[in-house]
Amino acid sequence: MSVTLTMHQKVKLGLEEYEITEGSTVKYTAKKKLISAGADFDIFDSLGNKIGLVDQKVLNIVKTFDITLRGQNCGTVKKKFPALTKDMNYDARGWKLDGDALGMNFKFTDSAKAVHATVKKKVVALGDTYEIVVSDPADDLLVVALTIIIDEAFHSKRS
Numbered sequence: 781m782s783v784t785l786t787m788h789q790k791v792k793l794g795l796e797e798y799e800i801t802e803g804s805t806v807k808y809t810a811k812k813k814l815i816s817a818g819a820d821f822d823i824f825d826s827l828g829n830k831i832g833l834v835d836q837k838v839l840n841i842v843k844t845f846d847i848t849l850r851g852q853n854c855g856t857v858k859k860k861f862p863a864l865t866k867d868m869n870y871d872a873r874g875w876k877l878d879g880d881a882l883g884m885n886f887k888f889t890d891s892a893k894a895v896h897a898t899v900k901k902k903v904v905a906l907g908d909t910y911e912i913v914v915s916d917p918a919d920d921l922l923v924v925a926l927t928i929i930i931d932e933a934f935h936s937k938r939s
Contacts, residue, residue, distance in 0.1 A: 783858035783917040787927055792868065796821075798931075800912075800924050807827045808921065809898035810834070810928055817933040819845070823925065832921060834928050847872075849921055857929050865932060870926065889928065897923045899930060908935050 785807065787800045798821075800808040806826055815821040818836030825831050837844040843859040855872025866879030870888075875896065879886045886899040896919060902909040908931050914920045 781917065783914050785909045785912040785914070785920060785924065787912060787924065788904075789909070791907065791933065798928060808924055810924070811906075819928075821928055823921070824927075825848075830912050831922065832850050832925055834925050834932075843933050845932070847922070847925045847929075849925065854922060854925070857926065859933050868933065869881070869928070877930065879930070879934070883930070886930060888923065901935070 781803065785800050785825060787798050790797045790891040791858055795814070796812040796841040798810040799812070805896060806895050808823055808825060810823045812822045813837050819834070820836060821834045822830050823832030823834070833848040834910050835846045835848070837846065845857045847857065855870060856870050858877055859868050859875070866881065866883040866886075868879075870875040870876075870877060874891055875888050876890075877886055877888050884901040887895050888899075889895055890899040895915065897912065897914045901912045902911060910931070912920075912923055912927055914923045
């Protein structure tokens with residue numbers, strides 16, 4: 781049974797924050813670290829416990845992000861080269877993140893072409909909003925981290 785989440789970006793006092801909901805319930809929040817060289821985000825559960833980290837490696841030519849969830853290294857995401865492509869590789873699971881030409885719609889597939897998640901950017905006036913559909917509910921936190929990376933890699937003013 782799949783799970784559908786909505787991730788909405790908010791900017792408060794110049795700091796980025798994401799609110800991730802399932803229906804009308806806030807499931808996760810992610811906040812950009814105050815002091816960081818790249819796009820580093822802490823991810824929190826609904827009780828405010830820190831459960832994840834997205835850490836951008838700023839010294840790499842290719843945009844590179846490390847993911848840590850529940851204290852475990854969950855792999856690295858690298859934006860494909862050249863910069864015009866909207867695809868990324870996620871090494872830990874062998875997933876490919878395929879994006880359309882505008883970077884508005886993504887699907888996460890494995891080597892057998894099985895779709896594990898889809899992410900669709902909604903056109904909204906304030907902040908970026910994404911609809912996330914995850915095939916396996918156990919992967920929802922991972923796909924949230926990957927969606928933060930998509931937003932930072934393709935839709936951030938810093939991109």
